Amino acid sequence: MRTPIVLTVAAGLAAAAVAAVLKPEPPQLGPQQTGDADLAATVRAAVDDPEGLRGLAVAVIEGDRIRVAGLGERARGGPVVEPGTPFEIGSIAKPLTGMLLARQVAAGAVGPDDRLAAVLPGVTGPAGEVTLAELASHRAGLPRLALGSAGAMVRTWWAASTAGNAYAGYDVDRVVAAAGSTEPGGDRGTVSYSNFGAALLGQALAARAGVGYPELVRRDVLSPLGMTGTLAATDAGHLPPRRAEGATAAGRSADPWLGAGYAPAGVGIWSTAEDLARLTAAMLAGTAPGADAATPRFDAGDDRRIGYGWFTSRHGDREIVWHNGGTGGFRAYLGFDRAAGRGVVVLGNTTRDVDPIGLRLLDVRGDAADESTGLDGWIGAALALAFTFLGGLSLWSTARGGQDRVTVLSDATWAVVSLGLGHRLGDWSVVPGWIWPLGAALAGAAVVPAVQRWRGLPLVAGAPPWRRWTGAALSAAFAALAVVVIAA
Known part of the structure; x- marks a missing residue:
């Protein structure tokens, strides 16, 4: 039986019309602003595309003058960002941990070449032989993360898929225990970024000081600088009020x-543009506790050097000292140019990169300040396109030549589920949202030939029935799991 073209087109258009109402809508930096109006205007000029951003808190430090502005929303449909709005700052905590090392070295409490095992009780095995300086400069040869088991890897994948807390359950004891089963790799001595190494460094310094890491960083760095809006949240009860989402x-x-074990690497660390401006001003002046951490000590490749947690990059004849940060829902950048006496802080409450904004505010031009789609963005774009169209294409193929009803029903289910996965997991700040209704149109159009063929198909055909039913059961199980991912 020939499928009526008009009916097929009508079904596709109807599905597209419904999907157009539900299509993905990425955040967009709104017109709201607080603080320094001139700075807010400068920031907007530095943003080449507001899509993918929701709110920004920005500070510019020039000599003794600090200007701060907030732009956009703290949350979807929520209050405007203010200069004192707390943001997750992620790995900007690593320079703070490096400053703790520099401070303890200056006080004679530890030496940069002290072995980890001699400073952090409980660390055994080859990882205990790495030095504090190697940990602070990502030269210890340790992995980026120490997940420890297949279950931990699955949980981390699940958190990444659902924008959840990737560090849940990683307390100090668990991180220390993981060091015992971790062996430095062959890249020891070269810079290879490691959250695990930074976490071990911070916990070692805290152990030597006889306090927890949150208390140590507050006592030795934050309080002397008046950074009262910066904290390490080790559980949900410690999260700051009026924070950005x-x-x-x-x-x-x-x-x-949240995860106390990885706090020195940037997990659970919240700050404000105002507070980080105080840190930047003190680093420019050389008066911050442990400011020597920013002194470049080791080659990091690509015109970069690294000290204790701080990177120094050359841009033409200029040198920028900097670090950035990223969590499941935030991006941050802090950089300063000692020669020019200028520094910037940029905090954003989405995962869109803010480094280019910071570099433009530092008057760095060229490729370094150009925005590009990173690996995560390309993966998100691939997921958006694949899930949006593959389900409909599979259903169309089955509807035109399927062997049995089980196959048709399975593919019809996945046509819907795939659209949901594409909506939820795709990066729609890279891929235009109007593409999603096209996938819905394809799936909707495929329903017509599927329904037409349904009556003439047996329940199961081809392979032995037990194999077909087993395949159908597995397909249903994976579809159920996908629904959980969509709903999470």
């Missing part, structure tokens, strides 16, 4: 990252 660049809400 994180989201992916596609608009999916993200859970805060």
Whole structure:
């Protein structure tokens, strides 16, 4: 029986019309602003595309003058960002941990070449032989993360898929125990970024000081600088009030990252543009506790050097000292040019990169300040396109030549589920949202030939029935799991 073309087109258009109402809508930097109006205007000029951003808190430091502005929203449909709005700052905590090392070295409490095992009780095995300086400069040869088991890897994948807390359950004891089963790799001595190494460094310094890491960083760095809006939240009860809410660049809400073990690497660290401006001003003046951490000590490749946690990059004849940060729902950048006496802080409450904004505010031009789609963005774009169209294409193929009803029903289910996965997991700040209704149109159009063929098909055919039913059961199980991912 020939499928009526008019009916097929009508079904596709109807599905597209419904999907157009539900299509992905990535966040967009709004017109709201607080603080320094001139700075807010300068920031907007530095943003080449407001899509994928929701709110920004920005500070510019020039000599003794600090200007701060807030732009956009703290949360979807929520209050405006203010200069004192707390954001997750992620790995900007690593320079703070490096400053703790520099401070303890200056006080004679530790030496940069002290072995980890001699400073952090409980560390055994080859990882205990790495030095504090190697940990602070990502030269210890340790992995980026120490997940420890297949279950931990699955949980981390799940958190990444659902914008959840990737560090749940990683307390200090668990991180220390993981060091015992970790062996430095062959890249020891070269810079290879490691959250695990930074976490071990911070916990070692805290152990030597006889206090927890949150208390140590507050006592030795934050309080002397008057950074009262900066804290390490080790559980949900410690999260700051009136904080920004994180989201992916596609608009999916993200859970805060919490995990005491990885706090020195940037998990659970919240700050404000005002506070980080105080830190930047003190680093420019050389008066911050442990400011020597920013002294470049080791080659990091690509015109970069690294000290204790701080990177120094050359841009033409200029040198920028900097670090950035990223969590499940936030991005941050702090950089300063000692020669020019200028520094910037940029905090954003989505996963869209803010480094280019910071570099433009530092008057760095060229490729370094150009925005580009990173690996995560390309992966998100691929997920958006694949899930949007593959389900409909599979259903169309089955509807035109399927062997049995089980196959048709399975593919019809996945046509819907795939659209949901594309909506939820795709990066729609990279891929235009209007593409999603096209996938819905394809799936909707495929329903017509599927329904037409249904009556003439047996329940199961081809392979032995037990194999077909087993395949159908597995397909249903994976579809159920996908629904959980969509709903999470």
